[in-house]
Amino acid sequence: MSDPGHTIVLEARGLAKSFQLGEASVEVLSCVDISLEESSSLSIQGESGCGKTTLLNLLARLEIGDAGEISWGGRKMMATDSFSSTESILRTRFLGVVYQAYYLIPELNVLENVLMAARLAGGPDQDSTDRARSLLSKMGVGQKEKQVPSKLSGGERQRVAIARALINTPKVLLADEPTGNLDERTGGQVMDLLLNACEEENTGLVLVTHNESFARSADSRVILSEGKTHPG
Amino acid sequence: MKVPWPLYLAWKQLFPSQRKMSFFSLLAIVGVALGVNVMIVVIAFMQGFQNKFRNDIINNQGHARAVPLARYAGWKEIPKLMLDTEGVKAVTPYLHAQLLLQSGNYHSIPFVIGLRPEDGDEVLPIGAFLERGMTRLRADDGEDVTPLPTIDALEDEVVFVSTQAANRLRVRPASVVQVFEGNSSQRNPASSGRVRVARLDPYVETAEWEIQFDGQGSCVARENISGDEFAWEYDKGSLDLGFGYPVFEISKGATPFAAGDRFLFQVFKANKIEIYSPRMIEQAKADEMVPPKEVRIGGIFEMPSQGFQMEALIGTMRFVEDMRGEEGACDGFYLKFSDSVARNEGSLRAKCRELELLLDEDWAIVPWSVENAWFFELLQFEETLMIVIMVPIGLVAAFAIAIALMTTVLRKIREIGLLVAMGGRRVSVGMVFCLQGFVIGTIGALVGCGLAILFIHYRDALMTFIVDLIVGQEGQVGVTQFYDFQSLSIAYPWESPESMSTFLVFALFAIGVSTIAGLLPAWRAARLNPADALRNE
Numbered sequence A: 001m002s003d004p005g006h007t008i009v010l011e012a013r014g015l016a017k018s019f020q021l022g023e024a025s026v027e028v029l030s031c032v033d034i035s036l037e038e039s040s041s042l043s044i045q046g047e048s049g050c051g052k053t054t055l056l057n058l059l060a061r062l063e064i065g066d067a068g069e070i071s072w073g074g075r076k077m078m079a080t081d082s083f084s085s086t087e088s089i090l091r092t093r094f095l096g097v098v099y100q101a102y103y104l105i106p107e108l109n110v111l112e113n114v115l116m117a118a119r120l121a122g123g124p125d126q127d128s129t130d131r132a133r134s135l136l137s138k139m140g141v142g143q144k145e146k147q148v149p150s151k152l153s154g155g156e157r158q159r160v161a162i163a164r165a166l167i168n169t170p171k172v173l174l175a176d177e178p179t180g181n182l183d184e185r186t187g188g189q190v191m192d193l194l195l196n197a198c199e200e201e202n203t204g205l206v207l208v209t210h211n212e213s214f215a216r217s218a219d220s221r222v223i224l225s226e227g228k229t230h231p232g
Numbered sequence B: 001m002k003v004p005w006p007l008y009l010a011w012k013q014l015f016p017s018q019r020k021m022s023f024f025s026l027l028a029i030v031g032v033a034l035g036v037n038v039m040i041v042v043i044a045f046m047q048g049f050q051n052k053f054r055n056d057i058i059n060n061q062g063h064a065r066a067v068p069l070a071r072y073a074g075w076k077e078i079p080k081l082m083l084d085t086e087g088v089k090a091v092t093p094y095l096h097a098q099l100l101l102q103s104g105n106y107h108s109i110p111f112v113i114g115l116r117p118e119d120g121d122e123v124l125p126i127g128a129f130l131e132r133g134m135t136r137l138r139a140d141d142g143e144d145v146t147p148l149p150t151i152d153a154l155e156d157e158v159v160f161v162s163t164q165a166a167n168r169l170r171v172r173p174a175s176v177v178q179v180f181e182g183n184s185s186q187r188n189p190a191s192s193g194r195v196r197v198a199r200l201d202p203y204v205e206t207a208e209w210e211i212q213f214d215g216q217g218s219c220v221a222r223e224n225i226s227g228d229e230f231a232w233e234y235d236k237g238s239l240d241l242g243f244g245y246p247v248f249e250i251s252k253g254a255t256p257f258a259a260g261d262r263f264l265f266q267v268f269k270a271n272k273i274e275i276y277s278p279r280m281i282e283q284a285k286a287d288e289m290v291p292p293k294e295v296r297i298g299g300i301f302e303m304p305s306q307g308f309q310m311e312a313l314i315g316t317m318r319f320v321e322d323m324r325g326e327e328g329a330c331d332g333f334y335l336k337f338s339d340s341v342a343r344n345e346g347s348l349r350a351k352c353r354e355l356e357l358l359l360d361e362d363w364a365i366v367p368w369s370v371e372n373a374w375f376f377e378l379l380q381f382e383e384t385l386m387i388v389i390m391v392p393i394g395l396v397a398a399f400a401i402a403i404a405l406m407t408t409v410l411r412k413i414r415e416i417g418l419l420v421a422m423g424g425r426r427v428s429v430g431m432v433f434c435l436q437g438f439v440i441g442t443i444g445a446l447v448g449c450g451l452a453i454l455f456i457h458y459r460d461a462l463m464t465f466i467v468d469l470i471v472g473q474e475g476q477v478g479v480t481q482f483y484d485f486q487s488l489s490i491a492y493p494w495e496s497p498e499s500m501s502t503f504l505v506f507a508l509f510a511i512g513v514s515t516i517a518g519l520l521p522a523w524r525a526a527r528l529n530p531a532d533a534l535r536n537e
């Protein structure tokens, strides 16, 4: 490897976001800077309600910011711009997302759920089907590919969600408290799988977590408080 | 070819992987299918009735009628002139009259049509009318074997009357009954030879004919009332004794006629009726002695007439002329055109106009559709009214689909957010719901068309069932007679463009309405802010 650590794959400068609550305006993020090097991981910690999810949404361009700039693999965007469909197309290849509540589609079985992400990117083909199977077995749910989500345990669901997030070989994976709904032991297993998979796939990881030890296992850490990031 | 993902997901939400079908899709599809089915079936049945009425009218008066605008002496050349025009298949002159019929104490004033026996059935299917009007005598030990009369029986002293007139006057044409003797095998025509009555003219006398075989190729026909005997070498042909006698012929069976084989026929002569014309009545008032005209009943006919009871009489033109006391009169012509002209109203009108010009506008040529316009306007009105009533029912189904899909959108808000987060465009996410409406509409329309075809296929059983339900077994006959059909002819979509367009219009209507019903939920889904959608509880 030729020094991958110096390429910045995801970057945000001066992100700000406030929400309108009736008359009052509540500022959640005032000036956030973040940068993620290729294939590295970054954990974000902070008190509940400090704006971690909001930050991830801004980074994923699912929320329009009040100020700031975002760059996806060198492609710069204004956080204040309205959503565009070129962004959508870019997002299928660039970003993977994992949420606390899994969000699997109940009408599809495990394999179809994973391949749904490939469909959004114009697939699936035989390659993506093979890849989905290998990701599922890497996640330890290879036996369950015909199962429907409602028949899976929480830990299994999150493993499927991780496989889905990785199917299009994204550059960055945004994970919002992926173990939040799991017990300590299962959470640990899922977190190990997530970190290992990201490393193997050369995928950068932005991990929002409340768990101190998970946060520490990331390459770098930031803490979000009072609308700003602080080095952890 | 890759299925676009919104269609894939729409399909999967309706038909999830683990189950065959979601309850919602089942209900929605059944709803659409029933709606489409009902709309198609109602309209198809109405078209069936319309076609039946149309055929009845054409059978009663041809494709058009030519009526002289002034008294026209040289009408005899007109048919030739018209027949030389392309597309004109048949031209039959006719005369009308009002006459009083009397038989004993019974009277009737029928609608009288005078036709020429030689070409009178070229436009009007007289043979079919006579067949419909045929009612056979019933007997336990005999069988009415009267041959069907034909227009050839019509002559100046012989008339046909409609069932209604015959019933009122209590008259019958000549008939013949084959009498079976105890334990004879003559009822079984398959194995043994039979004697049949080939012709029974209106002049036959009441008689009892006995035909006895000698087993050597000939037989004796004996008339029991007069005692006359006639030898018949049946191998050489039928027994034709001339006018006033029935004509017998044999049909050979597997086993030849044996000595002692006997066939017995009872012949009943035709009733006679007396006819008065208005002119005769005038003369009677002036104290002149005018004997009524006496004619025989040559047959009983029935015209399809939409349930109206009609007393009618068909005679020769000469008979009517005679009764009216005019010579060389003609009230008009019935016309029949080739199919290409008759198929649509436009070409029919154009052809009629062409003929009018050909005849220097001395004749008005009125197509059947114009003459009966009021009737078809009525039917058209009924059909339109039906559609006006049914379309809102279709819309109600659409509202149900819209509400169900809207509920789905609300239930799936977080999935909608996720699809956007995974890179789905918001328009495409909306499409998922619109396409569900489309898929429901399409499948529902297909199933509905299938059901409609089934209904059309089993229409007779269905009608019988309905009539049975309303009036019971006995009422069946009356209803069948009133509507004047045993079996309504309804075209399948592959048989007629009219039927095809009915199917297509309602199928497309269902698909369109269901898709539009999906638009509102789709718009709702596409408008969601993805971040808010993901936060939704």
Ligand SMILES: Nc1ncnc2c1ncn2[C@@H]1O[C@H](COP(=O)(O)OP(=O)(O)OP(=O)(O)O)[C@@H](O)[C@H]1O
Binding pocket: A019, A020, A021, A028, A046, A047, A048, A049, A050, A051, A052, A053, A054, A055, B532
């Ligand atoms: N659409 C919105 N309208 C109004 N306020 C909002 C909206 N979205 C988020 N907020 C507010 O912004 C703040 C930050 O929310 P966010 O979900 O980012 O917190 P968080 O750090 O992810 O918290 P947690 O750790 O509990 O998940 C909260 O106070 C929340 O109430």
Ligand SMILES: [Mg+2]
Binding pocket: A052, A053, A054, A176
């Ligand atoms: Mg959060």
